[in-house]
Amino acid sequence: MIATKALRLALLAAGTAGGLSGAAYGLLNGQAGHARRVIGPPIADPLRADGVHLPTGVGPVPRSEAPEGVRPLEMAVLGDSSAAGLGANFPSELPGVRVAQGLAEELDGPVALTTHAIVGATTRELSAQVDAALRQPPEVVLIIIGANDVTSKMPISRCAELLAEQVRRLVEADVKVVVGTCPDLGSIRPIPQPLRSVASRWSIALARAQRRSVETSGGYAVPLADLLSPEFLTRPAEFFSPDRFHPSGAGYEAAAEILLPVMCMAIGAWQGGPLPPAPTRSETAEARRPTSRIVAHLNRHLHLRAPDRGLG
Secondary structure, three states, X not given: OXXXXXXXXXXXXXXXXXXXXXXXXXXXXXXXXXXHHHHOOOOOOXXXXXXXXXXXXXXXXXXXXXXXXXXXXXXXXEEOHHHHOOOOOOHHHOHHHHHHHHHHHHHOOOEEEEEOOOOOOOHHHHHHHHHHHHOOOOOEEEEEOOHHHHHOOXXXXXXXXXXXXXXXXXXXXXXXXXXXXXXXXXXXXXXXXXXXXXXXXXXXXXXXXHHHHXXXXXXXXXXXXXXXXXXXXXXXXXXXXXXXXXXXHHHHHHHHHHHHHHHHHHXXXXXXXXXXXXXXXXXXXXXXOHHHHHHHHHHHHHHHHOOOOXXX
């Protein structure tokens, strides 16, 4: 589902921003059709593992089995299929579960996980999930959203504004909010070039806009594209599920590892010292810029032509 939507918006973005000729648009449209056939639709719904997770690693268990007299930390997960964990093989691999278990261990207390994320959700549809979460406001919310906005036909700025509105609603309800921004769609190998580059530019631009809007609205932004692109680009067989589009259990584990410290910081439970500032652009993403590639090519060319300056 995400694959189809991502490819459609990549075409839309290329056509509107780049002024494509009919031949170029036809090329990208053909590539999109091929990639959709390769990726295919999801073969199953995401797993669920809502309930109370204990610091011993046991969970989910019913609330009745939580330690007596100890109130669990309430955590909710909102967003799209990446938040729901589509592609994971076991409930323990879900991103929400990994973060909940990490929080439980860090706090040495139970964490109650509730998932409102929906496969195929866009930022426009996030308000309904926030409505559901605020019926019994949790203490902390994790949001992963953005990949499906490629079909929204809205400007990136509007997508970011919609996200900011929902973050503000949660913050005003005294909920701590952590947002994993849009992943880099350029790391998805079944999307051929040049369509993959178009999708990459769009998704990275959205992620930057999301980060600004989240931070100005009182939330915490984690730039997943900047932090995870190198891993997904160099180890696709390990980090992608068999559909080659959604993360695998290992991919979700990598995401959870960078989300967990920020979640702990958001609720005031981080004891590891100041977190390093997240990059605004990863080295891998930077290396894919046309100007960077040209400079690298010139450097190699000049190095090969440089005279031998040996001492002999």
